[in-house]
Amino acid sequence: MDNLHFLYYVLDLTGAFVFAISGAVAAKQRGLDLFGICAIAFTVACGGGIIRDLCIGAIPPAGLMNWQYLVAAIAAAGMTIGLYPLVQRLNHPVLFFDALGLSLFAVTGAQKSLAFGHNAEVAVLLGITTAVGGGVLRDVLLNRVPVILEREIYASAALIGSLIIVLGNYLKWLSDDWVSIIALIICFVLRLLALRYHWNLPVYSDDEADSKLRNDHD
Amino acid sequence: MDNLHFLYYVLDLTGAFVFAISGAVAAKQRGLDLFGICAIAFTVACGGGIIRDLCIGAIPPAGLMNWQYLVAAIAAAGMTIGLYPLVQRLNHPVLFFDALGLSLFAVTGAQKSLAFGHNAEVAVLLGITTAVGGGVLRDVLLNRVPVILEREIYASAALIGSLIIVLGNYLKWLSDDWVSIIALIICFVLRLLALRYHWNLPVYSDDEADSKLRNDHD
Amino acid sequence: MDNLHFLYYVLDLTGAFVFAISGAVAAKQRGLDLFGICAIAFTVACGGGIIRDLCIGAIPPAGLMNWQYLVAAIAAAGMTIGLYPLVQRLNHPVLFFDALGLSLFAVTGAQKSLAFGHNAEVAVLLGITTAVGGGVLRDVLLNRVPVILEREIYASAALIGSLIIVLGNYLKWLSDDWVSIIALIICFVLRLLALRYHWNLPVYSDDEADSKLRNDHD
Secondary structure, three states, X not given: OOOHHHHHHHHHHHHHHHHHHHHHHHHHHOOOEHHXXXXXHHXXXXXXXXXXXXHHOOOOOHHHHOXXXXXXXXXXXXXXXXXXXXXXXXXXXXXXXXXXXXXXXXXXXXHHHHXXXXXXXXXXXXXXXXXXXXXXXXXXXXXXXXXXXXXXXXXXXXXXHHHHHHHHHHHOOOOHHHHHHHHHHHHHHHHHHHHXXXXXXXXXXXXXXXXXXXXXXX | OOOHHHHHHHHHHHHHHHHHXXXXXXXXXXXXXXXXXXHHHHHHHHHHXXXXXXXXXXXXXXXXXXXXXXXXXXXXHHHHHHOHHHHHHOXXXXXXXXXXXXXXXXXXXXHHHHHOOOOHHHHHHHHHHHHHHXXXXXXXXXXXXXXXXXXXXXXXXXXXXXXXXXXXXHHOOOOHHHHHHHHHHHHHHHHHHHHHOOOOOOEOOOOHHHHXXXXXXX | OOOHHHHHHHHHHHHHHHHHHHHXXXXXXXXXXXXXXXXXXXXXXXXXXXXXXXXXXXXXXXXXHOHHHHHHHHHHHHHHHHOHHHHXXXXXXXXXXXXXXXXXXXXXXXXXXXXXXXXXXXXHHHXXXXXXXXXXXXXXXXXXXXXXXXXXXXXXXXXXXXXXXXXXXXXXXXXXXXXXXXXXXXXXXXXXXXXXXXOOOOEOOOOHHHHHHHHHHO
């Protein structure tokens, strides 16, 4: 673990691959063609990071510049297409992959923002953005309300992960490596527990007038 | 009024807060959870400004860097959730808040683009973008065609407001302060009149073939 | 053809105009108002290029800075509204205009990315983005799954066009002018052939479980 840079690199690529799997599965289920599946896989893998890089001034965005991300996305698309029965037999593969990618991206997103010299708020907001941006873009492109805005603890887990990174950077009680690992594990476990026990953030019940309004908009 | 900077600061935060209210109301009506309501509130408050800042090279975007915007968005979300009956009793609160935020953001958006040394066209286009960008993102995330593309004079009012800023900056007949105030009032009054008298931009009636196409796409 | 800069300028504006036509037609068919038609026309014309410029650091984006694009978009919107029967009588005007704009934008997008000193992957990805980004934004704003992710060879043609530019730049067997023309023609012909003979990329048939999932998401 003395080679922090390499660790981040592996974490980042792993996150990209697992996110791309979730994108490819959603795109395939929606009936998109080969290009569509690859494009959605790449978007989920790199979309959040590209928005982060535009906001912190990392030009061109890492997701566009490094062929590794593109290869990871295409490999994920290929695996989803070729080995779909396998991907499907795993119990809730999309959700598990999502939780892992979520934690990895929140941590690396917050760290990169701090490394570019931006403040704590930018780091937390862009940690969340890195983690959930790709999934939001996926749902926008597949023409549905982003699931992260409706369901269980998800972006909130990314928020916790990003906050731990920022706090660790501020307090300096532990090495950056340990802070990363702690943030990663807490975010991941929180997400898995939320899935397992159906933890939800509160939804505020609508009265009749609201339901009518909502139907009008649908 | 000798402290222009402070005036802009207050205007900007007020705009962010009222936009966030409109976002939180729409998100609550759509049945999103607590995080979803906060996220949409923040997106409406800061989305247009973030796009503007990316386009003029103001990195990181003000909406991400200044905690005041985030607090304004969360306060608006809290007020919408906690005091919803109050928010609802106001006659057309979303529309009124929208009109105020629209005018404030068109003016500050055009001014900031000019302050960064960009030309008149950039200032006008990004004035409109600052004003309507957040609302467009809200509607895209809530999975509906942006209302500003379908209904009464709205973005057109922002266009007028931005144009007045650019003209004032070019002609220099009045101080910047007066130009801001005039642009703000004209944009706001225009929007309110459009709401009151149902002024609309023309829609071009479709023939049968068109309607068929449209249905196919829906 | 000794004035390459002027050629690119004309190509770029032509591409913007024909893309704007396709945007205005789609917006009019959807029943948007005058501002909505102009906004969608401008978005299709400049949206892909604006994303490209943000990613390569060309601030402010050319589409916002040069009045010619705005004029082209408004002219296209006006022609679509005023001469709609004419636009409609052309057999498949939207598809033809789309194919021309697609090829022009893929070529100029890849070239501009290389001119800003970015690598081959950035150039290919942003060539595709320039070509299809506006159309994707159009479909997202009109609340439908982007057609390019579902149907015939489209973005794949832009991919081929961008790849030829990058290869030509790397191999240097021909002058840049010739490479542009070859890339342009191959991309355009490929797209027209795909339209004529209904060439499609494979779609992977869903089993029953998938269809159920898809319905749940719709």
